[in-house]
Amino acid sequence: MTSGKSARLPVLLLFLAALxxxxxxxxxxxxxxxxxxxxxxxxxxxxxxxxxxxxxDGVLQFWPWxxxxxxxxxxxxxxxxNPYQLAGxxxxxxxxxxxxxxxxxxxxxxxxxxxxKMLLLGVLHGFLAGLGVFVWLRRLRVSETxxxxxxxxxxxxxFMIAWAPLASVPTTVAWIPWALAxxxxxxxxxxxxxxxLAVGMMLLAGHLQFAAYGLMAVVLAGLVxxxxxxxxxxxxxxxxxxxxxxxxxVSLVLANxxxxxxxxxxxxxxxxxxxxxxxxPFEALSVVHPRLLGDPSADNSVLGDSGLPNAYWPMYAKIGxxxxxxxxxxxxxxxxxxLVGVFARKSVSGDSSNPTGSSGDSPAAQRVGGIGxxxxxxxxxxxxLLLAFGTPVNRLLFFYFPGWSATGxxxxxxxxxxxxxxxxxxxxxxxxxxxxxxxxxxxxAIPVLMLAIGFNGMNIAGTxxxxxxxxxxxxxxxxxxxPLVALxxxxxxxxxxxxxxxxxxxxxGLGVLVTAAWQFPLSGKPxxxxxxxxPAQERVAFESKAWNIAKTPQAFWPPNLATVARVHDxxxxxxxxxxxxxxxxxxxxxxxxxxxENGNMMLYxxxxxxxxxxxxxxxxxxxxxxxxxxxxxxPSEDAKxxxxxxxxxxxxxxxxxxQVIQLGANxxxxxxxxxYIDGMSSDTPGCEITxxxxxxxxxCKEGTTRVVLRYPGPKAxxxxxxxxxxxxxxxxxxxxxx
Numbered sequence: 001m002t003s004g005k006s007a008r009l010p011v012l013l014l015f016l017a018a019l020x021x022x023x024x025x026x027x028x029x030x031x032x033x034x035x036x037x038x039x040x041x042x043x044x045x046x047x048x049x050x051x052x053x054x055x056x057d058g059v060l061q062f063w064p065w066x067x068x069x070x071x072x073x074x075x076x077x078x079x080x081x082n083p084y085q086l087a088g089x090x091x092x093x094x095x096x097x098x099x100x101x102x103x104x105x106x107x108x109x110x111x112x113x114x115x116x117k118m119l120l121l122g123v124l125h126g127f128l129a130g131l132g133v134f135v136w137l138r139r140l141r142v143s144e145t146x147x148x149x150x151x152x153x154x155x156x157x158x159f160m161i162a163w164a165p166l167a168s169v170p171t172t173v174a175w176i177p178w179a180l181a182x183x184x185x186x187x188x189x190x191x192x193x194x195x196x197l198a199v200g201m202m203l204l205a206g207h208l209q210f211a212a213y214g215l216m217a218v219v220l221a222g223l224v225x226x227x228x229x230x231x232x233x234x235x236x237x238x239x240x241x242x243x244x245x246x247x248x249x250v251s252l253v254l255a256n257x258x259x260x261x262x263x264x265x266x267x268x269x270x271x272x273x274x275x276x277x278x279x280x281p282f283e284a285l286s287v288v289h290p291r292l293l294g295d296p297s298a299d300n301s302v303l304g305d306s307g308l309p310n311a312y313w314p315m316y317a318k319i320g321x322x323x324x325x326x327x328x329x330x331x332x333x334x335x336x337x338x339l340v341g342v343f344a345r346k347s348v349s350g351d352s353s354n355p356t357g358s359s360g361d362s363p364a365a366q367r368v369g370g371i372g373x374x375x376x377x378x379x380x381x382x383x384x385l386l387l388a389f390g391t392p393v394n395r396l397l398f399f400y401f402p403g404w405s406a407t408g409x410x411x412x413x414x415x416x417x418x419x420x421x422x423x424x425x426x427x428x429x430x431x432x433x434x435x436x437x438x439x440x441x442x443x444x445a446i447p448v449l450m451l452a453i454g455f456n457g458m459n460i461a462g463t464x465x466x467x468x469x470x471x472x473x474x475x476x477x478x479x480x481x482x483p484l485v486a487l488x489x490x491x492x493x494x495x496x497x498x499x500x501x502x503x504x505x506x507x508x509g510l511g512v513l514v515t516a517a518w519q520f521p522l523s524g525k526p527x528x529x530x531x532x533x534x535p536a537q538e539r540v541a542f543e544s545k546a547w548n549i550a551k552t553p554q555a556f557w558p559p560n561l562a563t564v565a566r567v568h569d570x571x572x573x574x575x576x577x578x579x580x581x582x583x584x585x586x587x588x589x590x591x592x593x594x595x596x597e598n599g600n601m602m603l604y605x606x607x608x609x610x611x612x613x614x615x616x617x618x619x620x621x622x623x624x625x626x627x628x629x630x631x632x633x634x635p636s637e638d639a640k641x642x643x644x645x646x647x648x649x650x651x652x653x654x655x656x657x658x659q660v661i662q663l664g665a666n667x668x669x670x671x672x673x674x675x676y677i678d679g680m681s682s683d684t685p686g687c688e689i690t691x692x693x694x695x696x697x698x699x700c701k702e703g704t705t706r707v708v709l710r711y712p713g714p715k716a717x718x719x720x721x722x723x724x725x726x727x728x729x730x731x732x733x734x735x736x737x738x
Contacts, residue, residue, distance in 0.1 A: 149333075
């Protein structure tokens with residue numbers, strides 16, 4: 001399978017593996033995330049399936065972010081600021097918006113709705129992830145079939161599917177195997193260039209915590225490879241090149257993070273809270289089958305009279321537990337082959353053909369193989385285990401790595417476990433004997449054995465975790481899932497026997513599809529937002545009664561959807577908030593604006609004695625208070641608004657990289673109740689902008705009527721270096737080699 005049409009077969013299979021999970025959503029015109037729950041907040045009935053608060057970010061964050069990033073590039077503007085949330089919120093300064101990610105710039109001009117383009121990007125990055133694993137293993141001289149096995153397994157893993165609605169995660173993770181492949185390219189220059197391009201894309205893609213895990217993987221793989229060939233270390237210089245490529249965006253993120261509300265000094269108390277988010281042993285049951293832990297998207301009818309709001313039982317045993325945060329499951333075929341890859345002594349045959357280019361049989365690749373091909377993925381999986389389950393290794397990162405104390409759960413390092421296991425499966429396939437005797441067929445019993453272990457583990461968790469009534473809750477949460485769990489184990493056993501008998505790509509592909517095809521990213525009917533007739537000069541504050549982790553929150557107009565409606569909202573939801581503005585909101589509302597369940601979410605929740613106005617906002621202009629009760633028209637009759645410019649004038653353009661203001665009759669000075677952003681400037685001669693208690697004050701010479709304010713963007717030298725580094729790397733990668 002190395003020439004002609006057969007050479008295209010692996011690529012086709014990898015594409016189909018990436019497409020299959022998204023196919024129902026693409027055909028059905030659906031949108032990623034728990035959309036029916038979001039729709040219920042803006043006008044609609046509550047859905048019958050459970051609420052997944054983490055997946056809601058696919059609608060509340062990534063839909064608005066992708067929408068305005070695409071819109072900005074179509075208009076020829078840099079997506080620097082979102083003018084519709086939080087009185088003007090940095091956009092490129094939030095890395096997860098992926099403001100400068102090349103594929104986002106390209107997709108800005110692709111026809112179709114934003115939710116549809118997000119689905120296409122999900123398919124594309126699933127394909128890139130699987131293809132990257134394939135290229136990486138081929139360069140380590142794993143057979144073509146074994147490399148396809150690993151690539152398909154990674155693309156269809158629970159991790160890639162569960163995180164799909166949270167778009168920055170798979171977008172970032174897709175580039176990790178490409179960086180690993182670059183380490184074993186044919187020459188030193190090519191290694192630096194390939195690693196640099198992959199690391200640059202990984203950083204621009206947006207999720208910096210997962211990018212950090214990717215960088216750890218690259219460094220660890222480089223060190224392990226150096227045992228046999230010191231020249232592998234040259235590839236690590238590509239990290240510097242990648243940083244140069246991504247620096248225009250990263251520099252804005254660092255500037256925005258300097259005043260983050262999450263910025264802290266590492267402490268023992270903070271570390272205890274951090275490691276509390278690590279994976280617990282009972283969450284590892286997802287490696288047997290995710291549905292053993294229940295399903296938050298299951299129909300609520302399965303809960304009967306239990307009184308439970310959600311069919312995912314780990315959330316009652318650990319705060320913040322979520323299927324995506326413990327997504328360890330891979331196909332039983334992948335898991336069994338990975339075990340073979342670790343323990344079998346048979347050497348890899350490694351055919352010498354190489355469909356990926358001239359680098360497959362490089363001296364570096366052969367020498368890495370000399371210490372055991374599986375050493376690199378095994379080391380990645382081991383590092384992931386140490387980090388994900390809260391070992392003392394986390395302490396080193398938390399206390400000694402700048403900014404790490406503000407990151408999310410350490411359990412997210414499970415991406416290294418999943419990647420390592422899938423890669424080991426490729427090696428394991430090549431270690432299967434040519435002639436299988438009876439003892440090898442014992443491998444087919446492993447899925448059934450794991451099923452038994454899983455059932456026992458589930459029962460033990462119910463009685464040993466010390467959670468009241470947990471042993472009673474678990475049957476309600478899992479009883480409807482057990483037939484699928486058992487069927488998957490039996491199908492896995494049958495397919496493993498087929499793989500041992502046939503040892504063919506078709507057998508392995510069938511096995512992965514049969515045992516993994518039931519996984520689909522959460523999606524629903526597209527959200528339809530009602531029209532809001534809000535004057536352009538006014539800002540809205542939507543009333544939210546409560547937020548909730550386990551059931552649909554009570555909120556009129558969920559945070560950030562004002563961006564999609566192009567309405568200015570004083571509150572909002574972002575991963576990096578300016579602590580000074582958070583304090584300003586706190587003083588204005590007279591209470592903590594963030595709900596206990598989410599410190600990144602700023603909500604307006606009326607306090608006692610607040611009758612139709614903002615009371616505590618004193619002096620903040622241009623705020624329209626909104627609420628809605630049954631039968632009430634929007635906006636309410638007692639709503640109070642005003643102009644965002646206090647001394648006369650009008651905002652005539654709210655762009656993504658600038659703001660245009662028509663001054664009042666005096667033309668001397670105007671207070672604008674949009675947030676002052678450090679580094680703002682005026683393009684208008686004789687005008688300057690200053691910080692007036694966190695908001696913008698424009699002072700102009702007499703007679704000035706029109707002012708252009710410019711938001712701070714990346715420095716020209718950073719853009720120039722990024723372009724040069726990218727072009728140089730591309731030339732090296734695509735030039736012809738002997």
